[in-house]
């Protein structure tokens with residue numbers, strides 16, 4: 001391995017930090033979304049830093065995403081994705097691999113909406129870490145921030161210091 005990537009005992013120094021790791025899992029999950037305009041991913045982590053839930057935005061199980069609309073705009077809301085799509089945060093909570101998500105941290109690429117804020121609060125999640133808050137002026141997101149703050153949920157923004165690249169030919173796999 002390159003010397004500049006090792007410390008004095010030879011330990012790699014450029015490994016992912018916990019927040020980079022968990023937010024990268026959320027972003028990787030988002031890449032599974034078929035939403036043509038916004039892919040969202042979420043990752044739930046327990047106090048022991050174990051991943052207990054992952055999700056991305058998509059249509060409900062058994063509801064064909066080839067038959068339901070993915071449009072953002074239409075004369076009739078029923079011809080848009082909004083009444084149908086499951087949000088990443090909801091899927092991460094429902095996909096949990098533990099009995100509960102009490103006192104967990106939710107890493108999400110996009111700030112939660114009001115409906116997801118309700119789910120976050122009611123499920124016992126205590127911390128929300130987000131990257132993008134592009135809808136902060138929309139009512140649903142003003143409401144979500146109001147709910148999260150009233151419920152004393154810790155809200156913080158993750159500001160990436162570097163990109164994380166998955167290189168299937170990386171030298172740490174194929175030395």
Ligand SMILES: Nc1ccn([C@H]2C[C@H](O)[C@@H](COP(=O)(O)O)O2)c(=O)n1
Pocket residue numbers: 035037038039040056057058072081085086087088089110111112113116
């Ligand atoms: N916190 C959020 C906010 C939105 N989503 C999903 C719902 C839609 O699939 C998409 C937003 O669509 P846009 O209005 O940006 O075209 O993102 C979510 O999963 N979590």
Ligand SMILES: [Zn+2]
Pocket residue numbers: 087088089112113114115116117
């Ligand atoms: Zn939502």
